[in-house]
Amino acid sequence: xxxxxxxxxxxxxxxxEDTDGAAFDVIYPYxxxxxxxxxxxxxxxxxxxxxxAERAQADWAARPPVERGRVLRRAAEIIRERxxxxxxxxxxxxxxxxxxxxxxxxxxxxxxLEYFGGYAPTVTGQTIALGGGDFAYTLRxxxxxxAGIGAWNYPTQIACWKAAPALAFGNAMVFKPSxxxxxxxxxxxxxxxxAGLPPGLFNVVQGAGAVGAALVTDxxxxxxxxxxxxxxxxxxxxxxxxxxxxVTMELGGKSPLLVFDDASLxxxxxxxxxxxxxxxxxxCSNGTRVFVQKSAIGAFLDRLEARxxxxxxxxxxxxxxxxxxxxxxxxxxxxxxxIKAGVEEGARLVCGGGNGGRNDGFFVEPTVFADxxxxxxxxxxxxxxxxxxxxxxxxxxxxxxxxxxxxxGLAGGVFTADLSRGHRVVSRLQAGTCWINGYNLTxxxxxxxxxxxxxxxxxxxxxxxEYYTQIKTVHVSMGGVDAPY
Ligand code: NDP
Numbered sequence: 020x021x022x023x024x025x026x027x028x029x030x031x032x033x034x035x036e037d038t039d040g041a042a043f044d045v046i047y048p049y050x051x052x053x054x055x056x057x058x059x060x061x062x063x064x065x066x067x068x069x070x071x072a073e074r075a076q077a078d079w080a081a082r083p084p085v086e087r088g089r090v091l092r093r094a095a096e097i098i099r100e101r102x103x104x105x106x107x108x109x110x111x112x113x114x115x116x117x118x119x120x121x122x123x124x125x126x127x128x129x130x131x132l133e134y135f136g137g138y139a140p141t142v143t144g145q146t147i148a149l150g151g152g153d154f155a156y157t158l159r160x161x162x163x164x165x166a167g168i169g170a171w172n173y174p175t176q177i178a179c180w181k182a183a184p185a186l187a188f189g190n191a192m193v194f195k196p197s198x199x200x201x202x203x204x205x206x207x208x209x210x211x212x213x214a215g216l217p218p219g220l221f222n223v224v225q226g227a228g229a230v231g232a233a234l235v236t237d238x239x240x241x242x243x244x245x246x247x248x249x250x251x252x253x254x255x256x257x258x259x260x261x262x263x264x265x266v267t268m269e270l271g272g273k274s275p276l277l278v279f280d281d282a283s284l285x286x287x288x289x290x291x292x293x294x295x296x297x298x299x300x301x302x303c304s305n306g307t308r309v310f311v312q313k314s315a316i317g318a319f320l321d322r323l324e325a326r327x328x329x330x331x332x333x334x335x336x337x338x339x340x341x342x343x344x345x346x347x348x349x350x351x352x353x354x355x356x357x358i359k360a361g362v363e364e365g366a367r368l369v370c371g372g373g374n375g376g377r378n379d380g381f382f383v384e385p386t387v388f389a390d391x392x393x394x395x396x397x398x399x400x401x402x403x404x405x406x407x408x409x410x411x412x413x414x415x416x417x418x419x420x421x422x423x424x425x426x427x428g429l430a431g432g433v434f435t436a437d438l439s440r441g442h443r444v445v446s447r448l449q450a451g452t453c454w455i456n457g458y459n460l461t462x463x464x465x466x467x468x469x470x471x472x473x474x475x476x477x478x479x480x481x482x483x484x485e486y487y488t489q490i491k492t493v494h495v496s497m498g499g500v501d502a503p504y
Pocket of ligand 1: 168169170171172173195196197198199226227228229230231232233235246247248249250251252254255268269270271272302303304401403429469473474
């Protein structure tokens, strides 16, 4: 299979190549074979992208918001029409099964474009009465050129979740996808052009961390939105601070899912599986610490084990396949290292732990550990693979305290038949995004993001306006100027 794009970068409404940039292969995680070869952006490419963005932005910001929105909504329609080929490309890029990419990736990207396309014309300011006829009003202005930097787990979704609000509110964007999954952002750029986006407003540059770092420190960049690990987040946040740039940081997590003994166990097991095994566990908000009330833990584990063993691993392009390989050999090795650590620390392997007998890709089978304690490495660090830790608890206070005993704060969930308890527990969780009797649902209408080490700012929902615009306040004096000199 081949997925070679016309060129590595997309700048000023057209594909751009510069073979002086270091070459790198795009590997299909199921076969280990290269499906495309690209070149990292040289300083000249980066400069072209930023210059194009800067040139295009002011005119775009001055257009009627309804016109900007129309372009985004048209792009959403095109994405939906091409859902299958876009999903196949996403599968090639990531190794995630078509069963998922057909419903979760391009579809979520289209939702973001449609949502922010509709949101753009509804943005208003405030008027503030000041007495004596004086008043102030506020204007929501675009920030300028935004840099977007993406992780490899949801490349289309991440590109759209950043591009849609940025463009809707009058900004331009230079986007750098993860070096591991560089293909779908180029498709998004082409589709936006086809939908009528003027050249220069959405540019894609390829490369690894160094290209991202150069982008973050360029004086033309007003805002940086990163989806990535806490480690990278620290570097990018610090680099952005140098130029007092705006930031959105969507970082990692080790989120808790609390299951009380009055909950529907089948639903709780289903949610725990979705929150650990979907996308082979490569999801930042996953509920990787599943706290189950001790009175229910036996029944929970029995059902969980039976259902986990039935998950179908295999060729991601077969629609019956439920779990594909991890994104890379390095990620597979990292996850296998954590599984080994879990066994060595004395956690009980309920199921999984190997590659499911598959040597045809970077597979790790659905893995469940029981008898996990809070101090174990597998309960503390983000694994980013299909590894679920199940921990027992007795009381609500204990569960909440242990759930919060982490530096991360991305997400959290609670399963209980007692809705008062559900609301009470989430009100006490130190997490940016919570679910009651569900897990990992992230519709675009809902703000998404973390607290503590898991990030700064919110994507999606009305909240995104705060992170892609700035307020200008205008004071209007109706009387004379009362000067004492
Ligand atoms: P990384 O942090 O390794 O990389 C994220 C992006 O930043 C990549 O494009 C990377 O380039 C780039 N990058 C690396 N170093 C720098 C730097 N110094 N300056 C600028 N850019 C840099 O994350 P992964 O790609 O490995 O993704 C997994 C992580 O992302 C997990 O920790 C996960 O929790 C988190 N994540 C968070 C989400 C959220 O919304 N909160 C959602 C999805 C994932 P390259 O990789 O090409 O070298």
